[in-house]
């Protein structure tokens with residue numbers, strides 16, 4: 001195949017046959033099921049199993065989406081870290097509604113969630129920043145995330161300047177960098193099945209209680 005050939009997209013399809021999901025036996029708590037599925041992705045050594053597509057509401061009303069890494073889950077929600085001054089940071093400040101989607105393709109698993117996004121505490125950011133590799137810590141200072149920059153050279157110059165300023169082990173957590181958490185009020189699990197008769201189990205928080213429903217594929 002020539003790398004510039006048009007890909008034959010209509011003929012691309014997978015038969016989904018890795019398992020099943022039943023609303024009667026699925027855990028009452030969707031976070032328990034999420035934990036089972038992300039651990040399954042880890043066991044199967046899937047690449048970047050904690051990567052999620054994160055959708056926010058653009059300032060002009062058009063949805064925006066990008067990948068971020070899930071870095072924790074607790075009663076506050078699903079945590080990720082980023083630059084508070086990035087495009088997503090400004091969008092979240094204007095509208096806290098958000099959604100995320102995980103795809104563990106070879107396991108025929110998808111999880112989609114939606115809810116409200118809020119900032120994690122400064123202490124969470126400092127704790128996580130401290131365990132990041134040196135290069136990543138420097139990058140958080142060097143990158144004015146989502147801004148237009150003059151070129152690659154400019155970025156590398158900034159990186160070098162910040163490295164000169166902060167030796168390894170002495171990089172403070174930037175004030176513009178930190179965590180967010182997506183507290184879900186709806187989480188949907190998709191298990192691919194044969195002949196496109198997939199299992200879709202939706203959990204919705206109603207009066208403080210998770211309620212399960214099966215959706216048509």
Ligand SMILES: Cc1cc2nc3c(=O)[nH]c(=O)nc-3n(C[C@H](O)[C@H](O)[C@H](O)COP(=O)(O)O)c2cc1C
Nearest residue numbers: 048051066067068069081082083086087088089146
């Ligand atoms: C696999 C993968 C993981 C990523 N993880 C993060 C992350 O955890 N935090 C982050 O700010 N950007 C992450 N990025 C970069 C984002 O997708 C995005 O380019 C960046 O956050 C700027 O997005 P924005 O302009 O919409 O704010 C990741 C990208 C990829 C492909």
